[in-house]
Amino acid sequence: MLNTFQQADHPALPKATADEAARQEFTKSFKGFIQSTLLPGLTPIYQTRVARKFEKDHGRAPADRRDIRSGMVGDIYFQHYAAANRIAQELLWESVNGSVDRQLPELIAQAKALSASTKAQLVIPEGFTPPRYVTALDIHCMPGGYCSEVCEDDVSVGALYDRGVYLYSMGYTGPNNDDMGRSVVNYIKRHMPDFKPRRILDMGCTVGHSTLPYKELFPEAEVWGIDVGGPCVRYAHARAAGFGLEVNYAQMSAEETTFPDAHFDLVVSHILLHETSGKAMPKIFAEAHRVLAPGGLMIHADLPPFDLMDPFTQFILDNETWYNNEPFWGAMRDMDQIALAEKAGFNRADVKFDTAPMAVMEFAAAAEGYSQEASEAVAEREFTAGEFAPGGGWEVLIARKPLAQKIAA
Structure with a gap:
């Protein structure tokens, strides 16, 4: 499917000059070229060259993604693909960074004004220390990561993420970058129509892309988004106000929040888990359980576990x-x-895994002038966009807290 979307404007979003916009559009198109043209070539390269050589050298066929990688890394076609992919990733962030740096004072002033216009809370505690697994490197090559601050009241990495992640996804997260939250919201509407949470927590919300659909679906609910990045939640608070939605944000770790026990009816996350660590992930599950009211739901949306895929697909995603x-x-x-x-x-x-079909199909249907009924039908179709959301849906882990916990003898 040809993606013709453009990111929707909003008051907090950096405004690009014509030259900046052209560079940004080039990086999005370059990623699209890699996904549509170079990526498909990996399969025949593996089947006709790499797998045969591996079997000749080892006396057996490749057994898993690690075997496949050991063979592919020496192939010049894969080297070309991997290098182009990395260069494209660095270029897209750089194309946005100049725009953010140029207007940072204005972005900060606008964020302050937007935040002042809403009654929703913004909590930035003094002395908060983000976890090392977030600060030790620039995750997905984004300069500064989620937590770097270059000045007082900084929102720069939040603004960078808002525009950059749209380019990274090549628009497939929809015009407001909110496909994951909207997909889970649609899943709730279809499968749990009577579920009406009073309080909702979005863990690892970054700039609140996926938080806002919950406020739209449940306008009477108290909604909180938390993230370890101060600039991200400052930007998220302003961004929500720019959309006319009252959503509370706080700089807080999903491993240990300050909320009371049994406070929320719904705890969600969107592509949070793969950016934590082996020690942090169990703590996040335990914290979600603690803050959930009896009968409440925990939903983590991410990409599928490897055991649901063939080894070659695992290898591709593990890049x-x-x-x-x-x-x-x-x-x-x-x-x-x-x-x-x-x-x-x-x-x-x-506890179960399920698939929430990508809501971006609804945007596609609307763009083509379809009726609401047709939009819903299109949204159910399987959709593939290269490495991004393979198989047409987000994998969701859903768990309901028991109404009554067993008391140990």
Whole structure:
């Protein structure tokens, strides 16, 4: 499907000059070329060259993604693909960084004004220390990561992320970058129409892309987004106000929040888990269980575990681990998340994986002038966009907190 979307403007978004916009559009198109033209070439290269050589050298066929990688890294076609992908990633951030730096004073002033216009809370505690797994490197090559601050009241990495992630996804997260939240919201509407949470927590919200659809679906609910990046939640608070939505934001770790026990009816996250660590992930599950009210839902939306894929697809996706500063990307997919949820206090019978179809199909249908009924039908179709959201949906881990916990003897 040809993606013709453009990012929707809003009051907090950096405004690009004509030259900056052209550079940004080039980086998006370059990523599209890599995904549509170079990526498909990896399959025949593997089948006709690499797999045969591996079997000749080892006396057996490649057994898993690690075997496949050991063969592919020496092939010149793969080297060309991997280098182009990394260069495209660095270029897209650089194309936005200049725009953000040029107008940072104006962006900060605008964010302050927007935040002052809403009654929603913004909590930035003094002395907060982000976890090292977030600050030790620039995740997905984004300069400064999520937490770097260059001045007082800084929003720069938030603004950088808002525009940059749209280019990274080549527009497939929709005009407001909110496909993951909207996809989960649609899943709730279709499968749990009577579920009406009073309080909602979005863990690892970055700039609130996926937080806002929950406020739209449940306008009476108290909604909180938390993230370890101060500039991100400052920007998120202003961004929500720019959309006319009252959503509370706080700089806080999903491993240990300051909310009371049993405070929320719904706890969600969107592409948070693969950016944590093996020690942090169990703590996040336990914290979600603690702050959930009995009968409440925990929903983590990410990409599918590796055991649901063939080894070659695993190898393709694991390139993010090796070449895009995502060190926990592959390890997270190997973890037994259902067992982690059970250990955190959820009953195994109340934990499952499911797929939330990408809501971006609704944007596509609307763009083509379809009726609402046709839009919903198109949204159910399987959709593939290269490495981004393969298979047409987000994998969601869903767990319901028991109404009554068993008391140990």
